[in-house]
Amino acid sequence: MFELIVSQxxxxxRKDRTIEGALQTARMLEDALGLxxxxxxxxxxxxxxxxxxxxxxxxxxxxxxxxAIADSIEASRTPIMVANTCSASLASLPTLAERYPEAILxxxxxxxxxxxxxxxxxxxxxxxVLAGAxxxxxxxxxxxxxPDQVILVGARDIDAEELAQLRRSGVRILPPxxxxxxxxxxxxxxAPVWIHVDWDVMxxxxxxxxxxxxxxxxxxxxREIFQAIPSGQLVGLELAEFHAPLSESESRAPLKHILSxxxxxLEPEAVV
Amino acid sequence: MTTIANDLLSTEQRVTTSVTVLQSQPYVAATAxxxxxxxxxxxxxxxxxxxxxxxxxxxxxxxxxxxxxxxVEGNGLQDMKRLAxxxxxxxxxxSDWNGDLNTAYPLVVAFSENAISARRVEEYHAFGWxxxxxxxxxxxxxxxxxxxxxxxxxxxxxxxxxxxxxxxMSNPAHQSRASRNLGKHFKLVINPRERFxxxxxxxxxxxxARANIRDRILTYDGQPHCPQLGSYxxxxxxxxxxxxxxxxxxRTDRCPFKSDQSLSTTQNxxxxxxxxxxxxxxxxxxxxx
Numbered sequence: 001m002f003e004l005i006v007s008q009x010x011x012x013x014r015k016d017r018t019i020e021g022a023l024q025t026a027r028m029l030e031d032a033l034g035l036x037x038x039x040x041x042x043x044x045x046x047x048x049x050x051x052x053x054x055x056x057x058x059x060x061x062x063x064x065x066x067x068a069i070a071d072s073i074e075a076s077r078t079p080i081m082v083a084n085t086c087s088a089s090l091a092s093l094p095t096l097a098e099r100y101p102e103a104i105l106x107x108x109x110x111x112x113x114x115x116x117x118x119x120x121x122x123x124x125x126x127x128x129v130l131a132g133a134x135x136x137x138x139x140x141x142x143x144x145x146x147p148d149q150v151i152l153v154g155a156r157d158i159d160a161e162e163l164a165q166l167r168r169s170g171v172r173i174l175p176p177x178x179x180x181x182x183x184x185x186x187x188x189x190x191a192p193v194w195i196h197v198d199w200d201v202m203x204x205x206x207x208x209x210x211x212x213x214x215x216x217x218x219x220x221x222x223r224e225i226f227q228a229i230p231s232g233q234l235v236g237l238e239l240a241e242f243h244a245p246l247s248e249s250e251s252r253a254p255l256k257h258i259l260s261x262x263x264x265x266l267e268p269e270a271v272v
Numbered sequence: 273m274t275t276i277a278n279d280l281l282s283t284e285q286r287v288t289t290s291v292t293v294l295q296s297q298p299y300v301a302a303t304a305x306x307x308x309x310x311x312x313x314x315x316x317x318x319x320x321x322x323x324x325x326x327x328x329x330x331x332x333x334x335x336x337x338x339x340x341x342x343x344v345e346g347n348g349l350q351d352m353k354r355l356a357x358x359x360x361x362x363x364x365x366x367s368d369w370n371g372d373l374n375t376a377y378p379l380v381v382a383f384s385e386n387a388i389s390a391r392r393v394e395e396y397h398a399f400g401w402x403x404x405x406x407x408x409x410x411x412x413x414x415x416x417x418x419x420x421x422x423x424x425x426x427x428x429x430x431x432x433x434x435x436x437x438x439x440x441m442s443n444p445a446h447q448s449r450a451s452r453n454l455g456k457h458f459k460l461v462i463n464p465r466e467r468f469x470x471x472x473x474x475x476x477x478x479x480x481a482r483a484n485i486r487d488r489i490l491t492y493d494g495q496p497h498c499p500q501l502g503s504y505x506x507x508x509x510x511x512x513x514x515x516x517x518x519x520x521x522x523r524t525d526r527c528p529f530k531s532d533q534s535l536s537t538t539q540n541x542x543x544x545x546x547x548x549x550x551x552x553x554x555x556x557x558x559x560x561x
Contacts, residue, residue, distance in 0.1 A: 156298060177291045177299045205370025214338055214375050215296035218365060 002266070003072040004029055007083040009041015009061030012054035012125035015210045016046045018084040021242030026082045028255050033266065037082070040064040050123035055139065058087065058125075062141055066091035069236075073099045083240040086113055086126045086198050092238060093133035094142025096194050097149070100235055104191045105150045106184070108222070109198035110213050112158040112166055119161035131165060147171045151187050153179050153225070154201040157213045176215060181228030193229055194236040195265065197222075199243075199258070207254040208243040219257045227264040234265055293358030294365075294379075297339040307457065308343050311382040314455020315339070326451050326488035328481070329471060330461070333378050340365075340379045347387045352403070355381065356410040356432075359462075363433040366464045376467055381460040388458050396443035396458050397515035401528040403460070404430055404439060408531065415531055423511040423527035429465045430514070430529070436465035441515045448518045450493050495520060 006026040008019055026037045041061035049057075065081065069092045072079040081092055086109065096103060107113070113130045116137045120127055128137065130150060135143035147169035154176050158166070166173070174183055200209035203216040217225075242258065245251050291299075304312045319325050319334040333339055342358040344351055362379045369375065383399075390396045413434040415421060420428045429436040440461040446453040454461070472481045486497040498516045511527040 156296070175299055177295050180290055180292065183290055203365060203368065204372065204375045205368060214336075214377070215298065218368065 001077050002033055002035065003075070003077040003079050004033070004035055004037035005065060005068045005072065005079055005081045006037045006039045007041055007061060007065055007081070007085075007088045008039050008043055009058065010044040010046070010054075011041075011058040011061055011083070011085050011087040012049075012051065013046040013085055014048045014124065015243065017244045017246075018046075018210065018241055019043045021208075021244035022082045022084045022240075024244050024248070024251050024255060025239055025242055025258060028259060029080065029082065032259060038068055040068065051117070051120070051125040051128060052123075054087075054125050055090075059140075062088070062091040066095055066141060069095045070099070073235075078234060079236050081236070081238045083238060086129050086196070086240045088240060089129045089196055089238060090125075090132055090139045090141045092236070093129070093145050096236060097133065097144035097146070098142075100192045100194065102191055103149060103194050103235060104188045105145065106153050106188070106193060106195045107150055107155075108153040108196060108201050110154060110157050110200040110216060111198070111211065112152060112155055112162050112171075113198075114166050114169070114171065115159065115162045116165065119159070119165060121159065127159075127162075130171075134169065136165065136169070151184075153184065154217055154222075156215055176217060176221075179217075179225060181224050184225050185228040185230070188229060188233065190230075191233070192235040193233045194238075195226075195229075195234065196238040196240070197262075198241045199239075200241055202257075207257050208245060209241045210243050211241070219261050223261045223264060226262060229265070231267055237262065237265060292361065293342055293354055294361040295341045295343075297334065297337045297341065300339075300341045301337075307384055308341075308382070311343070311380075311455060311457045311459070312341070314457065315380055315382075315459070318454055324488065324492045326485050326492045328485060328488070329376075330378060332373070333376070336374060338375070338377050340377045342379065342381045344381060344383045344387055346384065351387065352406045352410060355403075356407055359407065360433050362462070363435045363437075363464075366467070367435065369464070369467070373471070376471075379460075379462040380454075381462060383458045385457065390443070390458070391445060393443060393445045393518045396445055397441055398528070399458065400439070400441040400443075400460060400515060404529055407432060408529070415533060421531040421533040423529055424509065426509060428510055430511075438463050438465050438468050438510075439514050446518050448493065448495060449498070449516055451489055452516055 004026060007022055010019065013019065030037055041064065065088055069079050069081065073095065081088060093105070096105065107130060111127065113127050115127045116131050131137060132139035133143060133145040134147050134150070151172045151174060153174045155173055156175055172187065174187070198209065199207040200212040201216055202209070202212065202222070203218050204212045204214065206219055239258065239262070242254065300308065300312050316334060319330050325331055340362060342355060344355050365377065388396070388399045390399055411432055415431050416434055416436060419431055419436050422428060430439050431437065440452070442452045442454040442459045442461060444453060444456045472478045489497040498520055511529065512523060517523065
């Protein structure tokens, strides 16, 4: 059974409309799945601040999300975390690592998000999430994820220093050209699977995201990848960084894409 | 330009060796080896490193890492089917274009030297037209209703998977027309027809863009732009512009390409009985077995 956990507090957001994007995505999923989401945090305007400021500011929202994820797993449910930014995964991934130590994390994102305080040029917290969860720096929200559990899917825009860290750590990478359904199926094997999606992984023009880059997935390509993941292996899903258009009517098409893409994952799950 | 550095894709980190036919410029830049690397470097050097290359849109595309690539290893049916799959993928991504030049991907189809035996410009062009004919025979989508079947119509365009496309044939035999020489491998540079019309169509900005490109051709090629270069649908035959002669000359030749429809209605076309037509029949037969 799924449980919907929704971030509505600012977590290092540098642009507005991703909190609204999470809200719209959550409402769509409530309708599609017939369940009621749990909402955490209070929306605040975006601002460009350094991770040293945005991380403590997001403390409460992250703590609530982490507790909700843990409770959901404890109750044998499959959490779906809908978040404004990837930074929310600072809360979820350590819990994943603790509860599912054999799980594979598919980090479906145009970027590596593997910077540390020493390598980040932008100071953006969202670019440091995976490295934090893997213990390369201390976010204050836990660690424990092993780099060999992580597969970057669709990554194609990676900083030089970040690249060196990824290489040293042994994180596996499937650029869009290699992220075929078969390749993903082989990579996850029979392990439990936790999927994180940053919508910037898509080809620009389908689902608005703040940091989108060319050469991404078409909606049907990502749907086919998710179709390839054996039924019952999914133990958690995260959807982040949908930049909601200014009018709800403009949101219809991207929301439809989102639902179509993740639909193969929403079949009734089995316990892994 | 987005980057995937070579060492990121080191052997121990690559999950699979299976890759899609259609590949992005950053991926090719990071992974290409052998003749793929040569072909990529040739394109890169000419478009990116030579200020004078006349097509400013191509220069912009490579600077931003927007090119797509397909590499064709041979001349057999499986090679053509693979190329057709890649071209279908290109049409698919181009059909969903959001109108932003930052995601307007030109496609470079590079052919191995094993795929082609040619020395003269005309021989390369003949190969190029045979390839288009074979792609047409593998195309399972109908020819668009708004595009004439007959290449002698000014409104004709090559079409694939329902999309009108412009196919620039570049080859190493070009000496005088350097702008149609992208290195030692034969290459088709393909763009959706519609996109061409948007950026260089019959608008003030489009006319300025074309004038600029033609001025640059004069400088780069050392000769005025080819007299067959015109505006789509107006004053020139499109197919002439796919395969420009090396030196400016009056042309009276006929297009080797025949659409399914024109093949069914043309009894005496000059190339109907040649290699391309027989291949076409053979390919269709093989497809069903």
